[in-house]
Amino acid sequence: MANIRVLSDDVHYTEEHILAKVQYETAHCKRTGDTIQVTPRRRWLEVRTARRPQRTGVMLVGWGGNNGTTLTAALLANRAGLRWETKEGERRADWLGSLTQCATLRVGSDDDGKDVWAPMSGVVPLLHPDDLEVDGWDVSSLDLAAAARRNRVLDVEVQRALAPQLRELRPRAAAFDCSFVAANQQERADNVLPGTRAQQVQRLREDIRDFKKAKSLERVVVLWTANTERFAEVRPGLNDTADNLLASIERNETEVSSSTLYAVAAILEGCTYINGSPQNTLVPGCLELAERHGTHVVGDDLKTGQTKLKSVLVDFLVSAGIKPTSIVSYNHLGNNDGKNLSAPHTFRSKEITKRNVVDDMVDSNPILYAPGEHPDHVVVIKYVPYVGDSKRAMDEYTGELMFGGRQTFVVHNTCEDSLLAAPLLLDLVVLAEFCTRVGFRPAGDDEYVPFHSVLALLSYLVKAPMVPRGTVVNSLFRQRACIENVLRACVGLGPESNMQLEHKLASPTV
Numbered sequence: 001m002a003n004i005r006v007l008s009d010d011v012h013y014t015e016e017h018i019l020a021k022v023q024y025e026t027a028h029c030k031r032t033g034d035t036i037q038v039t040p041r042r043r044w045l046e047v048r049t050a051r052r053p054q055r056t057g058v059m060l061v062g063w064g065g066n067n068g069t070t071l072t073a074a075l076l077a078n079r080a081g082l083r084w085e086t087k088e089g090e091r092r093a094d095w096l097g098s099l100t101q102c103a104t105l106r107v108g109s110d111d112d113g114k115d116v117w118a119p120m121s122g123v124v125p126l127l128h129p130d131d132l133e134v135d136g137w138d139v140s141s142l143d144l145a146a147a148a149r150r151n152r153v154l155d156v157e158v159q160r161a162l163a164p165q166l167r168e169l170r171p172r173a174a175a176f177d178c179s180f181v182a183a184n185q186q187e188r189a190d191n192v193l194p195g196t197r198a199q200q201v202q203r204l205r206e207d208i209r210d211f212k213k214a215k216s217l218e219r220v221v222v223l224w225t226a227n228t229e230r231f232a233e234v235r236p237g238l239n240d241t242a243d244n245l246l247a248s249i250e251r252n253e254t255e256v257s258s259s260t261l262y263a264v265a266a267i268l269e270g271c272t273y274i275n276g277s278p279q280n281t282l283v284p285g286c287l288e289l290a291e292r293h294g295t296h297v298v299g300d301d302l303k304t305g306q307t308k309l310k311s312v313l314v315d316f317l318v319s320a321g322i323k324p325t326s327i328v329s330y331n332h333l334g335n336n337d338g339k340n341l342s343a344p345h346t347f348r349s350k351e352i353t354k355r356n357v358v359d360d361m362v363d364s365n366p367i368l369y370a371p372g373e374h375p376d377h378v379v380v381i382k383y384v385p386y387v388g389d390s391k392r393a394m395d396e397y398t399g400e401l402m403f404g405g406r407q408t409f410v411v412h413n414t415c416e417d418s419l420l421a422a423p424l425l426l427d428l429v430v431l432a433e434f435c436t437r438v439g440f441r442p443a444g445d446d447e448y449v450p451f452h453s454v455l456a457l458l459s460y461l462v463k464a465p466m467v468p469r470g471t472v473v474n475s476l477f478r479q480r481a482c483i484e485n486v487l488r489a490c491v492g493l494g495p496e497s498n499m500q501l502e503h504k505l506a507s508p509t510v
């Protein structure tokens with residue numbers, strides 16, 4: 001696929017960097033009575049992107065799980081160009097569902113006025129999946145071939161072809177506190193670290209160093225794709241500050257979750273930490289620790305199927321002036337994730353992230369909704385072993401039309417949960433690595449400013465985006481546009497406005 005090269009006085013490609021200059025516009029608003037005063041603020045920004053992706057490895061927490069084994073198999077299969085027979089004919093390994101590997105963005109138009117599109121990975125150098133090393137931890141000691149067989153996600157032909165390599169991959173012993181997950185998860189836990197929380201953090205840090213050294217890595221991303229935990233209590237003296245969190249770990253406080261131990265270990269080793277599950281791993285003390293160490297964190301909860309569709313449908317309805325009044329999201333699934341979510345305290349974590357996704361869109365339209373008014377919104381998840389990873393999502397959306405009309409549409413969405421999640425895990429790692437190579441400064445300043453420790457740019461990939469400040473955006477296309485426009489800024493292209501006035505005015509030469 002083509003890479004783009006921007007020919008502009010505002011873009012310079014040196015051996016090490018892409019140096020770009022772009023005009024950045026915001027608008028300050030002030031409400032006075034029935035009027036909103038809007039003051040545009042335009043300034044020139046200089047963007048510096050290091051061109052060489054770093055030698056990167058990802059350490060998956062929950063490596064032996066459905067998502068972890070599926071991502072690992074995808075990395076191996078794509079690297080090998082694996083082809084296999086199915087009843088529909090030959091298939092070959094691909095990255096379908098990955099934004100960085102299979103999505104494009106419009107970069108302009110050609111002599112005939114036709115749009116020209118480029119792969120996202122062709123705008124700025126991104127880490128290639130073939131170069132990504134993988135390791136991780138799991139409470140189950142199964143090697144990844146045995147785990148893939150247990151997980152029942154991959155075609156048998158694929159499992160057979162990859163078994164020799166998967167068999168060599170064995171998860172490291174895990175930090176695990178079963179009280180934070182469903183009791184039914186204890187039965188697989190034969191690979192658990194002993195000792196206090198402080199000793200476990202120390203061991204996890206040694207694991208990260210060991211992986212980094214063994215693979216000669218420059219960057220390690222720690223990504224939680226283990227079970228959903230219950231929310232941890234956040235309270236002064238426990239985890240409200242970095243020092244209090246570290247002291248609580250030293251005191252072996254039982255309210256510090258296993259996932260927070262991984263996050264602390266990652267941050268102390270200078271790694272990006274990504275929370276692919278809904279629990280509040282990234283407590284305030286964790287966020288302060290990440291800022292102190294200048295590392296990035298991303299959360300919460302992968303956005304893969306039912307919620308992703310919801311963030312599109314509700315955005316479409318509200319932005320079309322149709323008023324969603326009832327949203328009922330039901331799904332059943334039969335994988336281990338579903339088994340773990342069958343406990344009330346773990347389901348509650350998932351319910352929170354699946355329900356909050358419409359808040360910003362509802363709040364954006366006071367014409368439709370009075371202050372504090374929201375659609376009825378219900379989330380139901382049931383564990384039905386027979387369907388395995390092939391989650392069935394059924395949604396009913398009801399909205400109000402003019403003259404008291406009602407519109408109801410029902411969606412049946414059979415997701416293969418892990419085949420949807422694995423490409424997003426790759427995107428999270430690839431974009432997280434990219435974010436460590438970019439800096440911004442007002443034109444003329446000396447210092448480039450990196451992304452904030454809380455990587456809000458990756459909101460597109462999670463259900464409940466953490467942001468350092470400002471409004472949480474859940475609208476999927478606004479989130480995607482943010483990534484697209486940041487990539488464009490790195491090569492001196494302004495934001496995609498979609499105006500294309502050259503095709504809309506009486507004269508194309510305005």
Ligand SMILES: NC(=O)c1ccc[n+]([C@@H]2O[C@H](COP(=O)([O-])OP(=O)(O)OC[C@H]3O[C@@H](n4cnc5c(N)ncnc54)[C@H](O)[C@@H]3O)[C@@H](O)[C@H]2O)c1
Binds near residue numbers: 417
């Ligand atoms: N489409 C999706 O699959 C999807 C979407 C959004 C979020 N998620 C979240 O991703 C996570 C993983 O999903 P999955 O389908 O792979 O689940 P899974 O149960 O198949 O995998 C989780 C793995 O984590 C291991 N584990 C549990 N606690 C651990 C610990 N403390 N340390 C190390 N390993 C531990 C388990 O043994 C298991 O192998 C879940 O929290 C799920 O809610 C999944």
Ligand SMILES: O=P([O-])([O-])O[C@@H]1[C@@H](O)[C@H](O)[C@@H](O)[C@H](O)[C@@H]1O
Binds near residue numbers: 307308333341
């Ligand atoms: O991402 P999404 O499809 O909206 O939500 C999914 C839930 O519907 C499913 O029950 C759960 O097991 C997955 O982890 C995922 O969170």
